[in-house]
Amino acid sequence: DAGVIQSPRHEVTEMGQEVTLRCKPISGHDYLFWYRQTMMRGLELLIYFNNNVPIDDSGMPEDRFSAKMPNASFSTLKIQPSEPRDSAVYFCASSLGGRYNSPLHFGNGTRLTVT
């Protein structure tokens, strides 16, 4: 099993540009999560999906952020337009869900720098 795969690993972009982060969850996992990690705010849940359906997007900072999961093996997190305060490490994670007492399996993250 290759684990959760995220791309790109690093992204440097200028303020105002669109940024798309990608995630492939572990096959068979029906929960997918997007987290953001910063020194100031720690790990924050942005949004999570169950069976490709968004369940809770209350952590999405504002309308500039959007996430999709068109199928069970792919999800995107888009920021448009990007701002310097969006600079962070964005993690995707997947799991089998609470009924299996399954921990979250995290990808390697995307380090986003907005200048």
Add this chain to the structure above:
Amino acid sequence: ELKVEQNPLFLSMQEGKNYTIYCNYSTTSDRLYWYRQDPGKSLESLFVLLSNGAVKQEGRLMASLDTKARLSTLHITAAVHDLSATYFCAVDKSSGSRLTFGEGTQLTVNP
């Protein structure tokens, strides 16, 4: 709103010593997770604690859960340098794996 608090946030200890990291949470939950993160790396699952009184051990690390006190501990025995990392506890708010994380405890083990 669920709050998860860890202490200490920073811990510097000598090799061979013992210490405990504490994780308090604010609302009822019977699932608690511990993760490890090395600098610049992802989060790795260490323990899943599912019920009151649960105890899990792996090598020099032992985790326990007291749901009545809303407290989990991560005990380090005879620390070694390889244990240097940031340790997070996380609580499952809704039985759907929606985890809320603590601030993390940055552990440094000095030779």
